[in-house]
Amino acid sequence: MAKNGKASSNSKAAHWVGKKLKRKEDPRLIQGISHYTDDLKMAGMVYCVLVRSPHAHAEIKAIRTDAARALPGVVAVFTGEDTSAVGPVPCAMQMPDLKVPRHPVLGTGRVRYLGEPVAAIVAEDIYTASDAAELVEVDYEPLPVVTDMEKALSSDTAYVHDQFKSNQAFTHTLKGGDIETAFKKADKVVSQRMINQRLAPIAMEPRAVLAEYLPGENRLTVWSSTQIPHLLKTQISVMVGLPETAVRVITPEVGGGFGSKLNVYGEEGIVPWLSMKLSRPVKWNEGRRENFLATIHGRDTINDVELALKKDGTILGLRARILADLGAYHQLLTPLIPQLTALMHAGCYKIPAIRIDIVGVFTNKMSTDAYRGAGRPEATYNVERIMDIGAHELGMDPVAFRQKNLPQPKEFPFTTITGLTYDSAKYQEALNKALKLAGYDALRKRQKAGLKNGKYYGVGVSTYVEICAIGPSAATPAGGWESGTVRIEPTGKVTLLTGASPHGQGEETTFAQLIADELGIDPGDVNVIHGDTLAVPYGIGTFGSRGTAVGGTAAFMATQKLKAKMSALAAHLLGCKAADITIGRGRLSAKGGKKSISFGELVMAAYTAHSIPAGFEPGLEATHFFEPPNFTFPFGTHIASVEVDAETGEVKIDKYVGVDDCGNVINPLIVDGQIHGGIAQGMGQAMWEELIYNEDGQLITGSFMDYVIPKAHFFPEFTLDRTVTPSPVNPMGVKGVGEAGTIASTPCMVNAVCDALSSLGVRHIDMPLKPERVWKAITSAQSGGMEPLPPELSSRAKRNSSEKASKSSTRRRP
Amino acid sequence: MIPANFDYESPRTLSEALDLLASREDAKVLAGGHSLLPAMKLRLAQPSMLVDIGRIGGLAYIRESGDQILIGAMTTHGEVAASKLLLRSSPLLAQTATEIGDTQVRNRGTIGGSLAQAHPSADYPAAVLALDAELVVHSRKGERVIPATKFFTGMFSTQLHNDEILTEIRVPRTPGEGTAYKKFHHPASGYAVVGIAVRLKMSGGKIDNAVVGITGVSEIAYRATKVENALRGKPTTAFADAATHAADGVEVLGDYFASTEYRQHLAEVMTRRALAQAAGGKR
Ligand SMILES: Cc1cc2nc3c(=O)[nH]c(=O)nc-3n(C[C@H](O)[C@H](O)[C@H](O)COP(=O)(O)OP(=O)(O)OC[C@H]3O[C@@H](n4cnc5c(N)ncnc54)[C@H](O)[C@@H]3O)c2cc1C
8 A cells, every 4th residue: 555554464566556557447438439328229229308397386287298199200108197106216315304205207296396307208219209399288387486495484485395384394403512602602703604506516428328128037227327326226126116136227337427326316217117118128318408407406505604713713613504405306315415514514623512403495496415525515615614704803814723723633533523533634734735835925925915016816725624435334324335346267367346336436447456456466457347236246336435445445355355265275285374375466475485376376276176175165256345434534725826806806716736635545646636626626616606596496507508617727737735644444544535626625715715805805705706796795895895995996886886877778688 | 409300401502502591481501500500409490401501612711802801701710710811911800719619619610600690799790890891691682791880680680681691701901900809708608798899090199090899798799989989089098988988878788697787897897908908919
């Protein structure tokens, strides 16, 4: 393992782990010669298109499908009446007071969000199916639409689900320590309302489902772009009423998920059911517009956060009241996400008292669920923003304020007041490294000097901790373990079957690296198989930065079992004790090194079984189901440097530094890639991305013409480095890195921009920091009369209020 | 994302294309396809026939003719941006083209397509207005020349009839003028939230003539005549005051990304900056 790691068992072969190997996955992906679900074609395959509601909330009065049925090439048209026995769409969460509405696969009676499917068309080709979809006539009677969470909870509201007579789906409180006293004793209390906007996960590949049912064999095979093939297999069997043994789920290439495919969707019930009904393979491929409307969204919370402080900067307590917009129905983990938010409010600080109250709210929108970071970015954002506001109000440097409240390395394992035990960390080391890389003091100097020339520079810092390797099963709705099966084939090539289902994270490479070192072979000889429930033992999947820490550990443990077996056989063949065998590169040797056997010979001996010790099972295969004893807690410090054009509100990002600690590193190239993508997505939330529903529940930013996905040239070069603090939670000392960049970068950016404008009296700006918002924050802080106006803004403000407004009339864009 | 049914024709001559176009009421010209095809995929446009003019020879060129530079309608944004002739003799159009979309868009999209589309936030309209360009249009009946200032009639609508093809754009040489195109990009679409095309002629420290074309601010691109008038005969210190008139007399658009108030503010700021750039970088 990398420098600080534990030596792994009796292997002397460590060689590949820690190397920047290029990803095995890349050549086929880059050349476009690999297969996604939509690339698959079956004989006799027909195409499904779904008719979706143009209303956010309406009564379905009638659906007429005759014209659609009559179109040549149309095979069948079904509505909710036909599919009442399919589903419902499952929610895995169980909570005492959770309201769980039945979530039909096709809307029946009522539609409750824009884009809810109401009919399924099947036709010989996709064009006919799309034409037929336009011929389905639905009579809707629009109902009052609930989009605003606070209004949804007021007495003057319509209900998303009448039967509950309330839009409150659940409440959840997490507390530790004496919060009342903390706030009573505080020298200073700072508070801020912060909006965490709704986001679209935007995987490059939208969802896709292909199902083939063979009635003779009673076998259903479903290809789906999912992060969780095994859980999906179980749920499909329930949704369509087949024994689980009749169902096989395969995930071909999956073009990203970011949590949006950690789910079970109605389409994954409808499409298999259609195939069963029609005895033909049926394919459904989600269009981008549908992806915006009907794939889960992320975030969407309103946060009232308060921090109780002593004058010297000691934190006494943190309190937050959070409204979480769940959308109209629960998807698989919808109600879980806000609870992860509650959990992470301790941040990486010593906070003696915490109380978080969360209310989950139904609205007429698409469901929210896990999106990269899943609940943790919301918490980190709240904590890191209120830390900056606190520092500002105390007149302290935000770094000094953080330093004062970070636990020291010797305090680990560190237990938060709300009950999490952080495994290991050296927060100061990462912080100091980042400060140095960023040239923090020089940035502060430039900032001061800039103010004299009307330049607004800002520096944002976020010191974060996150929760990864999800997770111990007790804390995970469907189990938090993972499986790994390692099989050495007779030719000495190795197959790993992993229950983790990577979809862009590069585990075909990293898992091969770690197994190669354990067995003393080349990573090229290790083939990692995933995403086929018939080939791979049951597993949980890839999400929550768990792939390597849990799935990789399962593979590692299975390899240890295999090594014990190999040692026993080698000992038998070499005439020594198993404990005296070392596995080196390509050879197993007895103590002293005189007697040895090649890897290939040993493997062959295990298969021919001509000479095996008593009780030795022929073959070389081992399986391990790894149950992690705890989460892992990666951490780090990110620093952003920005310049704000105070006249237009545009933000220029001129420097970005990330120092992350994800424990031991198996492949630095892949770790950097994960951080890069994570930062881009986190900055995307801070600066650009937002799903806007208007009052009628129509999606205003439902296409790439309006929803801002950041492009490469929006970013500066990222300066990355890391510290390595191995995790004691698993034998490889790894923590997880998939979400770290997203979690750290969002508050870091907002801190930087607000810092740049603090001299103008700006305290907080809600995300995304689009130019108009920044400009408005400046002008409104200025009209609040905190500081004298800079000349270019003062003329503006004057004109704004008087003549100009009357000169031009307003017109909304169509 | 699946278009409705349509027929496809790819004529090799302009007259064939004009015949095809006249043969059906809802036939549409296909140029670079970068506005039309996305609209068809969303079924916002459902033409029954596409007449692809991409295989007609001689519609893509940039050449001199007397005081004018002539640009074929099928000339891509990329070709306009890179044209040495334009950069030398009438740079504003090239400066504008470099700001359009991204490399792929510039390699496919055409100047004719962009003008015919008349998107309220497209870039070229500001430049052709500022240049007092002439647009040459053909139909089976013959040829007509439409001044740019008369061409745009509304959001997505122009003087072009269904059976007409825009074939050429004529712009004047602009010797001794400073020119600039300043654009505030929409971060999602890349289109102009505000786009300001400026021509500036100075003599003896005074502004002889200033021309300002503005796109993105209102339903159609327009000439900011009040700004132009406020500058005539003045020194460059008049830029800031003149720029306050950038959106005078027009209905300013507002949307989720830029409200009316903000867009109007941007029009002023970007006009001032464009004027300053044109004054600084005389080419
Ligand atoms: C991702 C993306 C980003 C973009 N960003 C920008 C941007 O920043 N700024 C900008 O200005 N534009 C932008 N565009 C639009 C781009 O410039 C298009 O190329 C242009 O609007 C249309 O040109 P086209 O050649 O593709 O025309 P088409 O899409 O082929 O046609 C557009 C319309 O014009 C008609 N038409 C085309 N040519 C003629 C002709 N010669 N005579 C008569 N009618 C004709 C067609 O029938 C159709 O109605 C963007 C487009 C995309 C896809």
